[in-house]
Amino acid sequence: MMMWARGGASGGRPLSLSEVREGRRVRVMGVNAGMGLTSRLTAMGVVPGTEVLMVSNQGAGPAVVEVRGTRLALGRGMTRKILVCGLEQAGQ
Amino acid sequence: MTPTLTVALAGNPNSGKTTIFNHLTGARQHVGNYPGVTVEKKEGVFDHRGTRVHVVDLPGTYSLTAYTEEELVARNFLIEQRPRVVADVVDASNLERNLYLAVQLLELRVPLVLVLNMSDVAERRGFAIDHRRLGELLGARVVPTVGHKGIGVGALRDAIVEVGSGHAVPEPVEVSYGREINEELAKVTPLIEADERLAATYGPRWVAVKLLEDDHQVREGVEALTAEPDAILEAAAASRRHLRRVFGESPEIVLADRRYGFISGACQEAVVHTVEARHSMSDRIDAVVMHRMVGLPLFLVLMYVVFQFTFAVGEAPTNWIEALFGWLSEGIRSLWPAGVATALRDLVCDGVIAGVGGVLTFVPYIMLLFLAIAFLEDTGYMARAAFVADRLMHRIGLHGKSFIPMLLGFGCSVPAIMATRTLDTRRDRLTTMLVVPLMSCSARFVIYTVMVGAFFADRVLVDLGVVKLRLQPVMYFTIYLIGVAIAVVAARVLRATVLRGETTPLVMELPPYRLPTVPGLLIHMWERAWMFIRKAGTVILGVSIVLWVITTYPRKERFEGAYEARLEAARRSFVEAVTALGPVLGAPPEAMRALAEAEARGSGLPALGGAPARDRLSRFLEVRDDLLKLEGGLAREVARAGVTPGAPAHGALAVHHKLRLDELRGRDPGAYDAAERYLHQILPSYRSALAEVEHAKAAELLGHSLAGRIGHAIEPALRPLGFDWKIATALIGAFAAKEVFVAQMGIVYAVGAGEANRAALRARLREDYTPLQGFCLMLFCLVSMPCVATIAATRRESGGWRWALFQLGGLTALAYVLTLVAYQFGLLLGIGA
Numbered sequence: 001m002m003m004w005a006r007g008g009a010s011g012g013r014p015l016s017l018s019e020v021r022e023g024r025r026v027r028v029m030g031v032n033a034g035m036g037l038t039s040r041l042t043a044m045g046v047v048p049g050t051e052v053l054m055v056s057n058q059g060a061g062p063a064v065v066e067v068r069g070t071r072l073a074l075g076r077g078m079t080r081k082i083l084v085c086g087l088e089q090a091g092q
Numbered sequence: 093m094t095p096t097l098t099v100a101l102a103g104n105p106n107s108g109k110t111t112i113f114n115h116l117t118g119a120r121q122h123v124g125n126y127p128g129v130t131v132e133k134k135e136g137v138f139d140h141r142g143t144r145v146h147v148v149d150l151p152g153t154y155s156l157t158a159y160t161e162e163e164l165v166a167r168n169f170l171i172e173q174r175p176r177v178v179a180d181v182v183d184a185s186n187l188e189r190n191l192y193l194a195v196q197l198l199e200l201r202v203p204l205v206l207v208l209n210m211s212d213v214a215e216r217r218g219f220a221i222d223h224r225r226l227g228e229l230l231g232a233r234v235v236p237t238v239g240h241k242g243i244g245v246g247a248l249r250d251a252i253v254e255v256g257s258g259h260a261v262p263e264p265v266e267v268s269y270g271r272e273i274n275e276e277l278a279k280v281t282p283l284i285e286a287d288e289r290l291a292a293t294y295g296p297r298w299v300a301v302k303l304l305e306d307d308h309q310v311r312e313g314v315e316a317l318t319a320e321p322d323a324i325l326e327a328a329a330a331s332r333r334h335l336r337r338v339f340g341e342s343p344e345i346v347l348a349d350r351r352y353g354f355i356s357g358a359c360q361e362a363v364v365h366t367v368e369a370r371h372s373m374s375d376r377i378d379a380v381v382m383h384r385m386v387g388l389p390l391f392l393v394l395m396y397v398v399f400q401f402t403f404a405v406g407e408a409p410t411n412w413i414e415a416l417f418g419w420l421s422e423g424i425r426s427l428w429p430a431g432v433a434t435a436l437r438d439l440v441c442d443g444v445i446a447g448v449g450g451v452l453t454f455v456p457y458i459m460l461l462f463l464a465i466a467f468l469e470d471t472g473y474m475a476r477a478a479f480v481a482d483r484l485m486h487r488i489g490l491h492g493k494s495f496i497p498m499l500l501g502f503g504c505s506v507p508a509i510m511a512t513r514t515l516d517t518r519r520d521r522l523t524t525m526l527v528v529p530l531m532s533c534s535a536r537f538v539i540y541t542v543m544v545g546a547f548f549a550d551r552v553l554v555d556l557g558v559v560k561l562r563l564q565p566v567m568y569f570t571i572y573l574i575g576v577a578i579a580v581v582a583a584r585v586l587r588a589t590v591l592r593g594e595t596t597p598l599v600m601e602l603p604p605y606r607l608p609t610v611p612g613l614l615i616h617m618w619e620r621a622w623m624f625i626r627k628a629g630t631v632i633l634g635v636s637i638v639l640w641v642i643t644t645y646p647r648k649e650r651f652e653g654a655y656e657a658r659l660e661a662a663r664r665s666f667v668e669a670v671t672a673l674g675p676v677l678g679a680p681p682e683a684m685r686a687l688a689e690a691e692a693r694g695s696g697l698p699a700l701g702g703a704p705a706r707d708r709l710s711r712f713l714e715v716r717d718d719l720l721k722l723e724g725g726l727a728r729e730v731a732r733a734g735v736t737p738g739a740p741a742h743g744a745l746a747v748h749h750k751l752r753l754d755e756l757r758g759r760d761p762g763a764y765d766a767a768e769r770y771l772h773q774i775l776p777s778y779r780s781a782l783a784e785v786e787h788a789k790a791a792e793l794l795g796h797s798l799a800g801r802i803g804h805a806i807e808p809a810l811r812p813l814g815f816d817w818k819i820a821t822a823l824i825g826a827f828a829a830k831e832v833f834v835a836q837m838g839i840v841y842a843v844g845a846g847e848a849n850r851a852a853l854r855a856r857l858r859e860d861y862t863p864l865q866g867f868c869l870m871l872f873c874l875v876s877m878p879c880v881a882t883i884a885a886t887r888r889e890s891g892g893w894r895w896a897l898f899q900l901g902g903l904t905a906l907a908y909v910l911t912l913v914a915y916q917f918g919l920l921l922g923i924g925a
Contacts, residue, residue: 035306035344036159040599042348043155045189048341049349058384061483062492062598068188071378073479075486075598 015086018063018079020054026084027051033081041082044072052084096144097256099205100170102197103181104190105152106472106603108209111239112181113149114615116249121147123619131165132513140249143257148175154189156196158309161518170200171294176256178202179248184214184221184236185604187363191355194230198264201295204232205251211236211244213604219363226362231265240609266297269350272338276304276331283324290317303328304335305344374604378476387480394477395499398468402461403503403534409456417449438644439637447636450829451629454506454881459621461500461507465514466616470608474514475600482598488580489587491515492598494524498579501531502572505878506628509885510620516600519591523583525886526899529878530579532572535830539873540571542834546854547866547924575874582906590898623888631884639828639880642798643836655789662781663692669774677766679708711760716767722752787842794839799824813872813911814865823872829879863924868915876907 014029028050031038045068046052055071056064062075074082101116103109113121117136124133134149150169151162158164170178180197182190197204208214208221227234233251237244254260268274277300284296291299294313302310303324315321335343380386421441428437468474474493482492493515500508508528515521532540544567554561587593670688674681683705726749735741757764794800803821810820818840826833834853843852857866877900878886887896918924 030341031345037597037599038342038345039155039157039159042345043153043157043192044599044601045192045352047345047349047352050352056382061486062479064378064382064479064602069186070189071374071602071604073475073482073598073600073602075482078597078599081597 013085014083016080017052017054017065017074017082017084018057018076020057020084022054022057025051025053025087027087029083029085031082033078037078037081041078045070046072046082051087094139094142094144095257096146097177097253098146098148098173098175099177099179099252099256100173100175101147101149101179101181102166102170102193103150103152103207103209104154104183104193104601106601107152107181107183107190108239109149109152109181111609111612112179112207112209112237112245112248113147114612115239115242115245116145117147121615123623131162138249140253143253145249145252145256148173153193155193156200157305158307160516164309167200170197170202176203177205177252179205179207179252180232181207181209181239184208184211185217185219187214187219187221188352188355188359191230191358192351194232195267195351195355198230198232199267199298199301201264201298203255203261204230204264205248205255206230206232206234207244207248208234208236209239212238212241218365220365222362222364226358227262229265229358229362231262233260233262240607240612267351267354269301269347272335273304273343273347273350276335277301280304280324280327280331283327287318287324290314293317300328301347304331305347306332306342374472377605378602381473381476382479387476388484391477391480394468394473395496398461398464398496399499399503401464402457402500402507406456406460410453413452413456414449417445417452420449421445439641442644443637443640444633446640447633450636451625451632451881454504455621455625457504458507458510458624459617461511462620463613463617465496465511466613467608469514470606470612472603472605475602478598478600479602488583490523490583491517491520494520497524497528498531501528501533504533504535505529505531505882506624506885509882509889510624512889519587519593522890522895523586523591525889526586526895526902527579527582529882529899529903530575530582530875532575532874533830535879536873538831539833540568540870542837542850542854542857543866543870544568545850546857547861547863571870571874574871578875578906578910624885628881628884628888631887632881635880635884636828639799639825642802643794643800643825644797646797648793648796651789651792653785653788653792655785658785659782662778662785665781666692666774666778669778670770673712673766673769673774676762676769677708677712678762679712680705683709708763711763712766712770715756715760715763716770718756719753719764719767719771722749722756784842787839790839791842794821794836800840812915813908814861814868814915815872816860819869823877826873827877827880829881830873833873864915864918867924868911868918871914872907872911874907875910876904878903 017026017028020026028046028048030048031041031046033041041047050067053066054063055066057079060076062073063079065072065074101109101113113134113136117138120138121134121136124135131151136147136149138145138147148169150166153160153163153166156163156167156170158167169175178197180194182194194204194206206227208223208226211221214221221236223234223236233255235244235248235251237248255262269277277297280300280303281296284299285291290296290313294302294310299310299314303314311325314324318324332343335346339346381390383390424445425437425441428441465474468477477496478492480492481495485492485494494512496514497508497511500511505528508531509525512521512524512528515524544564548563548567550562550564552560553563553566667685667688670691671681671685674684677684687709726745729745730742733741733745735745795804800817800821802824803817803819806820807815807817810816815823818837821840822833822836825836834850837857838849838853841853841856843849843856861869883896883900886899887893890896
């Protein structure tokens with residue numbers, strides 16, 4: 001059973017983006033990667049505090065997320081390095 | 093003198109920057125490279141209100157850090173060249189993310205014109221942007237445009253010229269990073285200001301910000317420019333430590349967060365969301381294109397379409413170019429005054445014209461391929477393709493986008509290597525480029541057809557009734573598969589050794605789908621073709637000429653084979669045979685002899701003796717012509733009807749033909765029989781005797797040429813692979829183009845180079861080599877020495893000879909080892925020996 005803090009900013013337990021199911025909205029807590037990757041993500045709009053909507057997560061291979069109105073494809077390895085906390089269920 | 097100014101065009105990938113660039117400059121643009129790197133530099137000019145504006149298209153970037161080559165190039169250009177205006181093209185429908193680059197430009201304190209592109213899309217998506225307010229908040233001129241329709245380009249020109257000439261230059265707003273960071277900046281900035289040289293080069297606050305971000309390039313700049321960098325660097329390090337304690341995060345993340353905060357603030361004030369409209373169309377397409385089951389098959393189908401489009405449509409123009417240059421070469425040869433400067437004539441006709449033709453035959457493929465790629469990229473599909481192929485390609489340590497060049501490699505390595513441009517990182521580009529030649533290209537297929545045909549007689553391996561597994565297709569499939577397998581292993585090895593580094597994780601924007609514009613596609617296509625002709629073409633031409641020279645010179649003046657005597661003997665027996673037709677035709681033998689000698693010399697008919705002899709001879713010539721026409725007619729009818737010999741329809745045609753022949757014979761049996769024998773026996777054997785002599789002569793010439801001598805010289809090195817000097821010589825020729833291997837084998841085997849002589853070549857190969865040697869030859873041709881065009885393309889795309897030579901040497905060494913192992917094991921185990 002996964003618990004999601006609804007509507008609140010404080011969120012539940014941190015998890016990696018790779019574990020987030022499709023349709024969930026989460027907030028980025030931090031990125032566990034080197035400077036190069038972090039700066040790449042930053043340039044694409046992913047910084048701590050950013051809201052991310054998981055559009056497609058097939059359990060393997062890259063995932064698709066929505067960040068600041070754009071769609072991003074993130075490789076599996078990348079999604080494992082992004083720590084997030086739950087926000088709410090999309091559409092609620 | 094007209095006043096001139098430089099404007100740099102910055103912007104995110106997918107912001108429509110290229111479209112704006114094309115609209116601004118039209119056809120007045122050219123592509124080059126930034127010095128020392130492989131990043132492309134596009135430049136163009138336009139004249140507006142009496143000012144000549146020089147436009148430099150910076151590489152598309154999301155940011156201006158020093159982590160990617162593109163970002164560094166863009167940043168250095170801004171710092172070093174100090175363009176009078178920077179126009180930042182932003183996607184208005186995706187403002188927040190796009191403004192991140194704009195804020196970094198503001199930090200650099202460049203005069204900024206913000207181009208709100210795709211403002212129509214933004215409106216449709218429900219954003220109403222207050223341009224004036226946004227301009228005030230950022231301190232920049234704001235111009236809305238609709239790039240693909242050219243709307244707002246005039247206003248953009250006005251803004252560029254006005255800002256560039258110093259009128260109405262907005263003062264860039266200073267981004268506030270919050271109290272803590274501002275305090276630290278206030279500590280570091282004065283130290284930088286104290287150093288005039290440093291402050292003049294970069295701007296003190298910017299240096300301070302970058303030092304807080306620990307930007308290694310700026311740090312090096314400080315070390316290089318100041319006499320005592322330690323004070324500055326230590327102060328910056330102290331500030332970084334302090335900020336890390338306060339925020340519990342790296343300062344660069346906090347700074348990035350503040351920039352986004354600043355952007356959000358500006359957007360909240362200047363942008364009104366009218367309605368919440370999702371990009372529903374894109375979502376619907378994505379639901380299919382990126383579907384977990386449908387996505388991959390659909391991608392493969394689309395790739396197949398691109399492949400077919402490129403190589404099937406490109407075939408006809410390629411053949412035209414070949415025919416045109418063949419005709420040109422023949423034309424010049426025939427017009428050349430006889431006996432004058434024959435060496436120059438050969439150089440022009442066989443070396444230069446053939447070489448230029450060789451370069452241009454690639455152009456149709458390159459144009460079509462890049463038309464297809466530009467279409468896929470501009471629509472937005474390319475990003476999805478990379479997404480879909482990523483899982484597959486990730487296993488071999490490559491990026492999803494590598495799939496396209498690898499696939500194209502089956503057609504031709506040259507466009508495939510040029511297609512590696514679509515990859516994002518240099519490491520991925522290089523790895524892909526290096527292994528692309530292992531995909532069996534269409535020229536190698538020509539080699540395979542000869543070898544498989546010669547050594548692997550087609551027989552059924554497994555017969556399951558309906559399904560029969562035949563040997564020849566299995567051989568083709570095996571050799572293609574070996575190439576792919578080696579490529580996969582080689583890519584992994586390269587990634588683990590010379591191109592080591594963490595696999596670039598996929599972080600990629602999936603832009604909304606858009607309809608590409610026709611001029612955009614055409615400009616892109618033309619750019620690539622022209623770049624190929626200019627950069628790779630010259631190398632290919634040069635090497636082709638060198639290879640022509642070494643396969644032609646030194647020429648042999650005195651031949652070992654008594655060719656003249658053999659020619660004379662052939663001529664004599666031709667004349668005798670024709671003379672012997674005299675009684676059949678009912679003409680005096682001396683008249684026949686005169687006719688035969690005239691034909692052997694290729695001169696006109698001689699004055700013949702008496703009227704009766706003349707009469708019989710002209711009957712003979714008439715009937716001969718009629719017979720030729722009838723036979724030609726039959727061949728045409730068979731071809732038109734598309735019937736094969738043995739089919740009933742063919743039988744009907746043959747019966748009809750026979751009736752016409754009988755009719756012709758009935759009119760003059762003597763003349764008919766003589767003509768028939770002349771055409772079917774005497775002439776063919778004369779011709780083949782002549783060809784035999786020519787081929788023997790060509791073989792001796794090639795053996796005597798530099799290439800032949802090199803072939804002899806390297807034979808000992810190639811003997812462990814099962815190759816002799818003949819193969820070695822042909823391999824040298826194959827460097828010009830892989831398919832030349834077959835032509836050269838035809839020459840060394842004295843059967844002729846042409847397509848018509850393939851059966852004879854196969855027979856000769858079968859006599860001289862074992863199937864094992866045949867297989868080893870295929871293997872060696874697959875792996876070794878990519879052709880000169882491939883090397884030239886790699887040189888061009890990797891930015892230097894280093895990687896091109898590495899590719900050449902590496903693949904050849906690999907081929908040597910693999911073939912050696914294959915041959916020796918084959919011998920040991922007695923397979924196909």
